[in-house]
Amino acid sequence: MSNHEVRQGGLGVWAPSKVPRIGVDLTDEQKMAIAFRHLADIGFAENMAGHITWQPEGRSDMYVNPWGLWWAELTASDICVVDQNAHVVSGRWDVTPAIHIHTEIHRHRPDARVVIHNHPYYVSLIAALGVLPELVHQTGALFLDDMYLVEKYDGEVDTPWRAAELAEQIGPANLVVLANHGVIAMGHDVASAVYRAVSIDRVCRLAYDVMLTGRTPSQMNRGDMVGMQASLIERAADVYWAGAARMTIKADPTVLH
Numbered sequence: 001m002s003n004h005e006v007r008q009g010g011l012g013v014w015a016p017s018k019v020p021r022i023g024v025d026l027t028d029e030q031k032m033a034i035a036f037r038h039l040a041d042i043g044f045a046e047n048m049a050g051h052i053t054w055q056p057e058g059r060s061d062m063y064v065n066p067w068g069l070w071w072a073e074l075t076a077s078d079i080c081v082v083d084q085n086a087h088v089v090s091g092r093w094d095v096t097p098a099i100h101i102h103t104e105i106h107r108h109r110p111d112a113r114v115v116i117h118n119h120p121y122y123v124s125l126i127a128a129l130g131v132l133p134e135l136v137h138q139t140g141a142l143f144l145d146d147m148y149l150v151e152k153y154d155g156e157v158d159t160p161w162r163a164a165e166l167a168e169q170i171g172p173a174n175l176v177v178l179a180n181h182g183v184i185a186m187g188h189d190v191a192s193a194v195y196r197a198v199s200i201d202r203v204c205r206l207a208y209d210v211m212l213t214g215r216t217p218s219q220m221n222r223g224d225m226v227g228m229q230a231s232l233i234e235r236a237a238d239v240y241w242a243g244a245a246r247m248t249i250k251a252d253p254t255v256l257h
């Protein structure tokens with residue numbers, strides 16, 4: 001095979017005959033709570049900063065975390081619902097105006113039903129350099145041609161017009177690095193958005209450590225990365241999510257309350 005050929009990947013190449021399941025039926029709010037807990041567990045969340053929103057297919061309102069609770073302590077009953085203009089529709093807590101990043105992305109990107117934003121350490125480190133991470137490991141193939149850098153930090157994104165400007169410029173990318181701020185990871189469902197969020201901090205950590213060596217990293221063949229990208233998103237995201245849910249529930253079943 002020449003270097004220019006695109007290698008196939010994903011479910012078209014291999015589909016598992018058996019897949020480990022979560023084992024319980026989860027409500028939408030329970031899925032949200034598990035996503036928060038898991039991302040906190042792996043160090044993605046800067047304590048109570050950031051949001052996850054989920055606007056299920058065909059709906060204009062969206063689930064979101066309330067102001068003031070840490071991602072690590074959220075339970076299903078803490079999850080709020082806001083309308084497309086960020087007004088709280090239901091829930092026992094309040095929601096910060098910084099939620100406009102999410103409402104405007106949902107407005108501009110109907111494919112991205114789940115939007116995750118926070119300031120994970122290694123993405124924040126790369127974001128402080130004002131660059132996108134170099135993709136130097138096969139997991140990085142997940143982000144091939146799917147990252148966008150917002151180069152200028154201009155304060156808290158707490159108004160609809162600021163957020164609309166941001167949402168317009170990111171185009172179709174599912175991963176956005178915000179210079180001097182953090183990251184936005186998106187997906188059509190909870191599993192794919194969580195998988196991108198989990199993976200980007202590791203990708204940035206590896207890219208940073210490679211920079212520290214001062215050596216020139218070995219380059220991956222682009223055609224191989226295309227196949228790997230399909231395999232990661234079609235095959236790995238769902239099973240990753242199921243495992244994360246099993247372990248999160250096992251660690252503290254009250255996450256479902």
Ligand SMILES: [Zn+2]
Pocket residue numbers: 049050117118119181182
């Ligand atoms: Zn932020």
